[in-house]
Each structure stands twice: as structure tokens, then as C-alpha cells.
Amino acid sequence: MKNVSAKSKLLLAVVIFVVTFSNKSYAQLSPPGLGEGKNATWFAFGVRQSLDSLKQKESTTYVGYGLKSSPDENNPFSKMAILVINEEISNRYSKNWEYSYALSYRRSNNYNSEAPYEELNPAIEQEFRVYGRYSYITEGNGLKWKNTIRQEFRKFFNPDFSNTEENFQLRTRLKTQLSLDLGSTKTHHIIGGAEVLFAISKENEPEKEWSKFDYKESRLTLYYSLTPHEIPFIFDVGYMYNLIGKGSDISDVNYLALDIIWKNPFGA
Numbered sequence: 001m002k003n004v005s006a007k008s009k010l011l012l013a014v015v016i017f018v019v020t021f022s023n024k025s026y027a028q029l030s031p032p033g034l035g036e037g038k039n040a041t042w043f044a045f046g047v048r049q050s051l052d053s054l055k056q057k058e059s060t061t062y063v064g065y066g067l068k069s070s071p072d073e074n075n076p077f078s079k080m081a082i083l084v085i086n087e088e089i090s091n092r093y094s095k096n097w098e099y100s101y102a103l104s105y106r107r108s109n110n111y112n113s114e115a116p117y118e119e120l121n122p123a124i125e126q127e128f129r130v131y132g133r134y135s136y137i138t139e140g141n142g143l144k145w146k147n148t149i150r151q152e153f154r155k156f157f158n159p160d161f162s163n164t165e166e167n168f169q170l171r172t173r174l175k176t177q178l179s180l181d182l183g184s185t186k187t188h189h190i191i192g193g194a195e196v197l198f199a200i201s202k203e204n205e206p207e208k209e210w211s212k213f214d215y216k217e218s219r220l221t222l223y224y225s226l227t228p229h230e231i232p233f234i235f236d237v238g239y240m241y242n243l244i245g246k247g248s249d250i251s252d253v254n255y256l257a258l259d260i261i262w263k264n265p266f267g268a
Contacts, residue, residue, distance in 0.1 A: 028234075029044040030042075030219075030221055031257050032084060033242055035081075036071050036251050042240075042258070046061060047262045060086075060088045061088075062084075063083075065080075066082040067080060068081045081109055082108045086102060086104040096137050098134075098137060098146075100135075101133075102129075103129070104127075105127070106128075107126055108124070122160075123159075124159045125157070125164060126161070127154055127155065128157075131151060143179070145178050145179075146179075147175070153168065153169075154171060165205045167203060170200050170201075172197070173197050174196050175196075176194055187229065189225040190222075193223075195219045197216045198215050218242075222238060223238030232262060236260075237258055238256075241255075242255065
């Protein structure tokens, strides 16, 4: 992996500080990690449906796909990276507390880490993911602050459902997110987030060993969200800076993201 600047390393330190000592927030459909590259893009379309009259319980279903460049080029559309189908149920059961649980299918494209970065054989890895979140939320005066712990179980397969080198992974994610309303109409919003990820894996090769539980990556996000009152859609445009690895073995990826969420198509 390439070395990043001292500024990038400082950003990593800031993320860890914020999450260690730090949304109801606007829930944009943030990009998944796409591995090594230079630039990446993420597009998603989702449906968010209230499940009760108090609008405490919601279902969010979305389909998304990601594209990326190789580590030595700038074109963020050059390689197919991932297809995601995700279903999540959330319940804000009190003023300050919310939990959710989800099921996800992901189909990722694998590329060689050395130039010319050709597809591996097999070129596709399938993932089935189950995860849960637990969040503490504070809000007032146009600000919403959400701190979340998310626990994931990730199971991996080759395209023919044979075993991959990595059998399954347990991953812990810590995230803080701050949302700010721009103006009194609550139509325009700025959303900033910082997240760190830790994981432990059970390997098929070599010899079905466990890896150690360790820090894996950090993600910084900044979004503009538009929620017009005239139509039942949310439009999110954002940027994510992804730092992968630690120490001298760090790479970084820049993401541009766009998602559209259709609110309550089946009635509120």
C-alpha cells in the first residue's frame, strides 16, 4: 500500500479521538468500503417506510452499487466494485435511544493488488451480512448528534458458494454523526460523520486459524441532504475519505456518493 501524508495520519488520529470521546439523524446510504483504489463512486436508491402510526419503527430497503479506479489512476468509474442489497428495521423506542437490525447481500469484484490490477480468479466474492446497531441520540436547536455501536457477522463465498480464504468475520464499528439544519424550513442539511472499524476473522486458509482482533480502517463523511416538502424523496450528495490499514501500511481512497430515498410509498 502507498504511504499517505502527515495530514492524512492526523485525520486518522482525529477520527479515533472523536469516536472514543464523542443521529434522530438523517440516515444517508453511506458508501461501503471498496478496498484499495484511488477514487470511487457510490450510487444507491432506497425506500424508507414507517411501520407504525407513531413513526418510531421504520424499514429501509436499498440497492446500491460502487465503482472505483485502480490505485494508479483517477477515473472513479473504471472498475465495477460492488453490488449491495440491504434491508434494515429500526426502532426509536425512546427520546434518546434507537436500535436496528439488518440483513445484507453483497457481491464484490476482486482485483490483483499489483499492476495492471487485473481481475482475480475467482473474480467475484459473495457476502451475506447480519448486523445490529445501538445508538444514543441527542437533538435540539437544529442539531442532531448520534453515537452508534454496530456489530456485524460477515460470511463469505466464492461465486459457486465454495469456501473463500476467509471463512467469516466479526466486525465492530464505532461511529459519531452530527446533523445540522440549514435554515428554519428543515429542507437543507449538512451531515458529518466519523467511524472506526475493528475486526477478527476465522480463516479457511491457512489451517482454519483465527486472526487477531485489530483496527482495520477509518471513514470520514460529509454530506449535503435535501428533503423537499413537496415530494416524498430525500436526496443526499456526499464525500467519504477512507483510510485503510495503520502504521506504515496505509492507503486512502476518495469517494463521491449519491443516494435517493423514497419516503413512505405505501402511506405514512
